[in-house]
Amino acid sequence: MWKWTDPDNIKAIILDADSLDEAYLSFPYNQYIPEVQLFFVKDINNMNDKEIEIMGYYDTTTLLQDILIRSKCDSTSIISISNNPIFLKEMMQNHIGTILTCILAKDLLRNTPDFTDCTINSLPKILKGELYGYGAEVYATYGHGFPSMSLLKCKSQILLNDGTEREAIVFMGGRYYSEKHRYLLNDPLSYEVLNFKRNYTDSVDLFFDSVISFIRNYKAIDVLTYIPLKPKDINEKKYDRFRNLKLVNSSQNGIKLQQVLGFNKDFSQKGNDLYVRKEIVKGAFNVLSDIKGKNIIIIDDVYSTGSTIEEAIKTLYENGANKVFAVLLAVNQMTESNIEYHNLICRECGKEMKLKMNKNGKLFFGCSAYKQHKAISTTIDLEQGLNLLKDKNKLEVTNVRDLEDEY
Template sequence: MWKWTQINHLRLIILDCDSLNQAYIDFPYHQYLPDIEIVKINPQSQDQNIEIKYFMEDILKAMRCQSYETILISGDMSYLKEIMTVHIGTLLIGHIQQKDLKYMPDFVIDSIDLLADVLLGQNKGYSGEVLAFENKKGSLLSCQTEIVADDGKRYLTELYFGGRYYPEKHQYLLDDPLSYMILKFKHVYVDIMDTFFDEAVMEIRKKEKIDALTYIPPKPQDIEKKRFQRFLSLKLERNAQDGLMLKDLLLCQCDFSQKGNDLAERRQTVKGVFRVNGDVKGKNIILIDDVFSSGSTMLEAMKTLYEAGANKVIALAIAVSQMTESPLTYQKLVCSHCQEPMELVYYRKTHKLLFGCPHYSSHPDQKSIMSLRLGLFCLKKKNRLYYEDYEYDEYGVPIIYS
């Protein structure tokens, strides 16, 4: 899904010509979007002293477009990271690498045959995000990773994800449907999370023969305090029909915390914390978790399974924790009745998400709540990259009134 772009209002496509091959530059965009404007840029030739915010403001002003009507297509992940900060939609051509997962663009495609579906909104986006938004099917993001065992043996395998997660204290957290549902899943069963894992495992099984499903195990203190075991709540009905059930193939031997640790500390903290609980020799295994942050916990668990003789271990997480921040002041929705900030809430009567203030249920009318679809569109508009929109005379010169 597009974080900042309203795809049915798309008016402007910016092409990073330094990173795209000629096929994407020459693509017949107007054949699919007759009224679209195309701007070609060469970031490597830009004045490096000009901030990306002002450069994009100038383009939007010249084209008389808003940032929520705009996407930028590039093969350069480092440049897309900059574009994300100014609330413009991003499409990466190529493959995402593990080091860039914390700055996931809106879409990643590796074939020009997939481009039209993205532009026309037929490719909805990452599966977890699409499920949380409109309960429809999306696509998994994947990247490769290498697991290095203690004996030096290397294993090349895949990581699969259903979208982006904005972690604790991130300004987008309670305005993002998937992040909200992941938070909820930490405490209660959530049917959308069950559907995600069930469909995602089925999708992976089309590519790989899978012998077993397992999950990141709870810590001893979580078991002792009888905390909700989210993965054990999953039914995975379609896979269960084929006899593929979740099994506790891993046990956590000690408590640990990753809060406040840097990457090196995280890797050291989890070293040796898991042990195998069962026979995994020669098996192809899918290992599931909810959020992939630094990857230290997931990669250590995968290493443990490989060292016990697993043939292949594939990781599957609902989402990747994001680090994207912005210099733009983030503006939340405001309740029309009491003027307090609105955030996502789960409406039990309809089993759907909506936007409401903390007191929405006591307000006298329904005008103080907003549907999920309308709320997300309003957030895109409120948080657009703002520029001064002048009137122009007949020669195209801006008219400035004193």
């Protein structure tokens, strides 16, 4: 889904001429968004004298300021298309909508654009608002899914103890902003990821159930399992989120969630770098039942570095699994911004408004004292609140002095 963009009001498209092929540069964008303005941009160091229709730029910040002035529209009406995830990372940092035309590499998942793996055939659906975005984000926002949703997909090779390699296919439902991230209080999926750790969450259940069905449409699955609680968590009687999933459709179609893996040891991945995470999790799992020759789906909540889920996949393969698919609710994000972030403010008491959930599982925005505000209703429904946040945090035109003028 669009993080910063109003999909019904797109007025300008930035096309990265450094990375896009001719099919995207010559695409008839006006056919799908009438009168949309196109800005073909290129790093000034890669330009030649003949490219008079290309906007050259030294840095993204100055480029966007120039485009805001030329287009005469808000940043919420501007999107960018590129085959370069680093270019789009800079766009995201400036609160610009992003479309990546290739599959996102594993080491770049923590800076995930609004849409990835966009082909020429899928581009019209995105431009017309017919492709809603990543499935878990859609479920968290609307409480239900749509036929036109997408998944983040990551492929990697797992090295087994005998030196052979097996393929790991991981599907992710969207982006998660951790507790230290400035977007956390205002991101529906992030809120539901945290809520899922403590309570049954209907939209999470529906997401997993839909992806399991999606995989089973093209691959026969024998076992559906999950990452279990660690021994310490069991001793502390922590909420076992996966055991409480209903997965109604999967159950009705002959496959039920079961525990296949157990933990050999306790460990924590918080605060560790990639190398330490991989070392800590080695040998952490054991297999509780016969899985030889079986196709398996394993589910978990958040993908950070992939160390835990990859060790789980490795353990399953080492014990004879034929094919393993992993489904994760979200992938942890690192993209931050230098733009000052503004939360919604309660008009009654002036306190910040945060995402909350009512007894029916519906998200809304409210301050800490919203129940005490009897005179007027001070809560804001989710969709309206997200639109207000986009407007409050749009990129503004600023007076940027060209430092070269000082010399």
